[in-house]
Amino acid sequence: MVGNPNNQSGDTSPRGEPTQADRNGAPDQSDPGSQTRVEAVRRQIRRTVEMLRGSTISLENYDPSRHERLVTFDGVDGCEEVDRYWVNAPFAFVSIQRDPKENDHQYHVVEPELEDQEYALLEALFDDIRDPLVYRKEVDDGDVESVLKEELREHLERYGAEVDMRTFYKLFYYLYRAFRGFNKIDPIMRDPHIEDISCDGYDLPIFVYHDDYTDIETNVSFSQEALDNFVIRLAQHSGRHISIGDPMVETILPDGSRAELALGEEVTPRGSAFTIRKYADEPFTPVDLLEYGTFTVDQMAYLWLAIENNKSLIFAGGTASGKTTSMNAVSMFIPPRSKVLTIEDTRELALYHDNWLSSVTRDRMTEGSDITMYDLLRSALRHRPEYIVVGEVRGEEAITLFQAMNTGHTTYSTMHADSVRTVINRLENEPINVPRAMVQSLDILCVQTLTRFEDERVRRNKTIAEIEGIDQRTGELDYSNAFVWNPDDDSVSREDSEVLDDIRDDNGWSQSELLRELQRRRDFLRSLWDNDVNDYRRFTAMVNEYYADPEAAMASIEDGPEPATTD
Structure with missing residues (x-):
C-alpha cells in the first residue's frame, strides 16, 4: 500500500549497479523512479511513526443528520431514474434506470465510494x-x-x-x-424484489429477476480472480466442496437460498458462474397465492378440503412456475396433529407444523455411501407418517412414492411438466417408469405456469385435474378437469368433481352439506384475505382454530384477527 518492504534499501539499476540515491543518500533528480521509491520510503516512515503514536476514535452511532451521507448518486448519463429504494439503509440503495434509446431498464446498485x-x-x-x-x-x-x-x-x-x-x-x-455478507451481490441479496440472481462468467454483468421489471441487467460484475474466489466461498459456506476436478455443485446457502455453482472454464467456457434462487424470509401462505392471483378462492377451498381428507396430489409446471411455493403454502392446511415427513434433494420446504420430520439427501463422504431420495423414502415408510411430501420426483423414488399412495399414505410432490398429459407420460416412461395401475392412485394434479397477462408476468394455476382411473375400453388413464384457467380474461371455470363426491360419501354428507362446507371455507379464506392474514404463523393458527371449532373460528375472523407477533 505504501511501498514494497522488499524495496526499501539496496535498490539496483537495471544493470545491477547501485543507484545514485544509494550512493549519495539523496534522490537522483534525473531518475523519476528513484524519487518515487524514496517518497514511498518516507511515507512508510511517517506511517510507522503514526502507528507508534496511535490515535483515539470516539465511536458514535451513525446519524445522517450530523454526519455526512455515506452514499451519493447523480444518475447515469442518458438514462432517467424510474425507481429508487433502500436495500440496506444507510449503506446501499438501488436505482432503476431506464434507457430511452434502448427502451430497457438497468438495475443500479449504489454503495459508498472509497477514496x-x-x-x-x-x-x-x-x-x-x-x-x-x-x-x-x-x-x-x-x-x-x-x-x-x-x-x-x-x-x-x-x-x-x-x-x-x-x-x-x-x-x-x-x-x-x-x-x-455476500460480497458484491450483498445489496441484491437484501432486495426483497429479487427472485433470481445470475452470473454468466468473468467480467459479465449480473442479471436479476425483479418482480416489477422482470429480467434486468445490473451494474455489478466480477473479475476472473474475484469470481473464482467468490464461487469457492459460496460452496464452502454451505458445507460443500468445489474444484476444477469437481466443478459443478448444487447447494443451499446459509440463508436458505438455492444455488447452482460452476467453477472455472471446464464446463462453462465464459468462466465461473452461479445462479441463486433466493429464499423468502417468510414462506408464502394461501392468502399470498390468492393475492397474486395464482389461485382463486374456489380452488383454494377445494384444495383445503382435499388435503384434510387425505387426497394425494402433484404440482407440475415449468421452471419458476411456483410449484414448490404452492405445495409449501397448501401444506398449511394439513391437520395440526398429523405426522408429516418431508424428503428433498436441497432444502426448500418450510412447514409451520409441530409434528414434522424433515430429511435431506446426502452425497457420499470419505466413507459410506450416498443417501438418495429413494433411500429416504423407504426409510420414511417405517416412521409411519400420515403425509409424505417429496420435493421433486424424477427417478426411481417415484415408484416408492406411488407405492406409498397405494398403501394409504397421503403424498405430495412436484414435477417438471407443462400439462396433465405430459405428467402422465413422464410418470409412465423412462426414467421414472411407474406402472399405469399405480398412477391411478394419484387423486389430483395441479399444473402451474409462468405466463404473461396484460403485459405482466404472472403465475397461474392453469389446470386442476382429477385422475379417474383406467378406461376399460382403451386402457388409457382417464382424467377430468375440475378447474381450468382462461388466459383470455384471467378467469377460472369450474367443472364437476369426483374428488368432492368421494369426500361427500366418505363423510356421510348430503350434497347440500358438502356445498355448505365448501362455502364456509370460501368465506373463511376470503375473510383472512380481506384482513391481510398473510403471516404464516397467524394463518396456520387460524386454520388450526377452524379445525378445532369452525363456528368459533368464523366468529373470530369476523371480529378481526389479532396482529401477528414479531417474536
Missing part, C-alpha cells in the same frame, strides 16, 4: 481483522456487528489513523459485506 486512502486502509483491515473475527466467541453468539465495530476501532487506533464517522462506517460496511 484512495480509505481503500488502502480497507486492504490492510481485511488481513488484520479476519483472524480475530473468526476466533472471537461473541461472533458465534451472534453479536457480529458490535464485535466488528470494536475490532475496526481498535485496529484504526493501532494504525494511528484519524478518521471521521463517515469513513469509519464506510469501512465497517465493506468489512461486514466481505465477512458476513
